[in-house]
Amino acid sequence: MDFFDRFAVPHPSLAIYASMAAIGLTVIAVFAGLTYFKKWGYLWREWLTTVDHKRIGIMYLLSALLMLFRGGVDAIMMRAQLAVPENTLLDAQHYNEIFTTHGIVMILFMAMPFIMFFMNFVVPLQIGARDVAFPRLNALSFWLFFMGAMLFNISFVVGGSPDAGWTSYFPLAGTEFSKSVGSNYYMIAIQIAGIGTLMTGINFITTILKMRAPGMTLMKMPMFTWSALIANVIIVFAFPVLAVLLAMGTLDRQIGTHFFTMDNGGMDMLWANIFWVWGHPEVYILILPAFGIYSEVISTFARRNLYGYKSMVGSMVLISLLSFFVWLHHFFTMGQGALTNSIFSITTMAIAVPTGVKIFNWLLTLRKGKIVFTTPMLYSMLFIPLFTLGGVTGVMLGMSAADYQYHNTMFLVAHFHNVIIPGVVYAMLAGLHYYWPKMFGFMLNEKIGKWTAWLLSIGFVLAFMPMYISGLDGQARRMYTYSEAAGFGAMNMISFVGAAIMAIGFVLIVYNIYYSTRYETRDISNDPWDARTLEWSTHTPVPEYNFAILPEVRSNEALWDAKKNGHVLFKGEYEKIHMPNNSGIPFIMSCIFFVWGFSFIFSLWIPVILTTIGIFICMALRSFEQDHGRYISVKEIEETETNLRGA
Amino acid sequence: MSQLFPMKQVLGFVFSILLTTVALAVYFLDMSFAAGMTILLVTAFIQAGLQLVVFMHAGETKDKGAIYTNVFYGLIIALVTVFGTLLAMIWDM
């Protein structure tokens, strides 16, 4: 039985057994359901093997929503544990695991797939393309991300979760202090998902640079596409750093090297350094597409063109470069000299400037606009003041001398939630409401949507503003409890109430999806928001080839041009359309990756070798395969177009 | 036969061997650390540029703007990462 001992959770509790049962029952229910309704074939043909960017986008969305709730449960448990002094709801070990998985799940497995969803679904439509540059690579990216996320999530019930924080600093994450396989999960699961993300980056840069509709020069691209391009540039240069870092962490933990150990020359600080060389650009990978979504939403519902297009683009290009110049501000207190800290303090101040430019551009877009308060617009309007507050506290943290006071306190926790929740999460929700009709052919209910936005904002303010105060009072982050005499009780109780209100808000989103699916009208036009860019010029639902005739573009608001100035977007006759074939290889290869990762985590070397060979066989098969795609005939296009127009 | 060996590439190869020989001077000759590093930096970056332009045909299509931007962008960030790391971890520790 020794062999099986390694899979046991080192620190079991009722919650973990309950999760085991829940995961087991869900898996059985899904399999039984698929078999009973005879949906296996459908699932395989239409989803598992698909290379269609719209479907891949929707799969990213589903994964992101699922992970939002996984990470959200972690969050509410943390707030509940801290709500009163000397609470015993969770013990120290569980608290450590929960704040670790909360961070990783929310950033890498919730926010990342959410922006991947927007990029996949929107970018090809917005630039008037029929698919991405490498559709099959895109499918592989998704499946690698998905398998990485699943692998990470089973850590909770098989072998134990990582517990060294989402930054996983050594020596804490080394074998000496983290004996369970938890940190192995961290290294391997993120590695697999990261490879997928890197390939997405390459794919979308190529797509945006080479596949734009005729007439769409770089400076005529819609703002979301610009933000996606810049975010992908950062991905391409930041994710290799993460790959190397995780590989070295794996070597240290499982092969016995001395990169980050305390003996034989190892340097634990190097982990923190390289982690943030990736980690800081990662922040901008998340926020830039969010800015892109706000730009689209604000200009649509202010009924005005975006103010300062060129300065918007310029500031993003500047951010992309500067984002690699500031990483050290995450560890001002680590012991390097004043010179180094000053240099990185100044670059940190500098990067706030282009961000400020963007805020002013949005405000000036609103000026003299005819503002329509829809749900996406409401989120954007809540975003501007709340995010600015987070930005200002960021500048406070960026001053290296003052940072000694704030470092690793709840002040920092309040700051980064203050930029990530109004910045990224609100953008995701605004975008979800905005693009929902294009995806599914009906709108989400506006009334429930606005209730959700207000609940989330009230909950957000209650949950995070007290942390600024308790942080300045000295409450350290990542402590699983505090004494009554410390005096943090009241603030933490308010935080808990806020977190509970936010939880209600997130449940309302699910209810809204259910409610709207049942009751909202299907009778909507292709352009229900009276929007300005190309994605709204094609049919709803979008046909698989996106555009029967590729549009010709004259300005950065091509559809608005067509609606107001009589510009003709679609000229010419139907021609047969070349489309890529579906392929099972990305899915199968990612499944092999999953087994590879699992075996690696538990140091089962024979399966590791076998699956490595399997991965290379998949690559070799791909190399020898001849697949020239297929054509959709003019007759089929005519039929589809007539049907869609009739509906 | 001679058309299989275009002048440009043969010269490129000869030049790259030459650069390697120059770099070897730091091993065979006795010189200061600064002088040695200067030689290595100069020869290595010329050699890399040579490969890029002569052998990799970086500038032959209309995508050359994107390709050069990509390479220089990568190079800048790479240098910032290497020197920033050294500054924080060694020189100013």
Add this chain to the structure above:
Amino acid sequence: MKIDNSLPLEYSTEENSLKILGFWIFLGAEIMLFATLFATYFTLENRTGSGPTGAEIFQITPVLFETILLLTSSFTVGLGIHAMRIGNKKAMISFFSITLLLGLAFLGVEIFEFVTYVHEGASIQTSAFTAALLTTLGTHGAHVTLGFFWGLFIILQIKKRGLTPQTTNKAFIFSLYWHFLDVVWIFIFSFIYLKGMM
């Protein structure tokens, strides 16, 4: 499929030029991958713990062999692409085969070098320095190994299918990869070996 005859075969279709640009962007990512390894190596270079230093284990002879083998293979793969562009399939296959043989010889010398290191008490587990050194060299070596099989598959495909837009595209992209590995080696040669022995 639209074929533009004014361009070399490997660029001739839309898909082909997408793939070439996409691969260049991948090489941008590779620059950062090796930059991170170099940053690690330079940081840990003098942290040898109880193990040997670079000056104690580096030897000029195998390093020179490796450098010349790889430089020459970069030259021959360039000639292979030239032969491909003038439509000489036979010469192209010969040049590619020579390239792969040189690559194999490079790997042989590198393995010999690693074995020597281990015998001298410098295995990957010895110290921070040896970990960084062998990981950097190993990553480059793994790239060459992967390139060897990749090149082999391309030769087989060209033998079977001739010089088509697809096969020439693959061969061209492979040549980019191979030249890039040569560039990385130049940096390893200069800033790990020569700097270490200086």
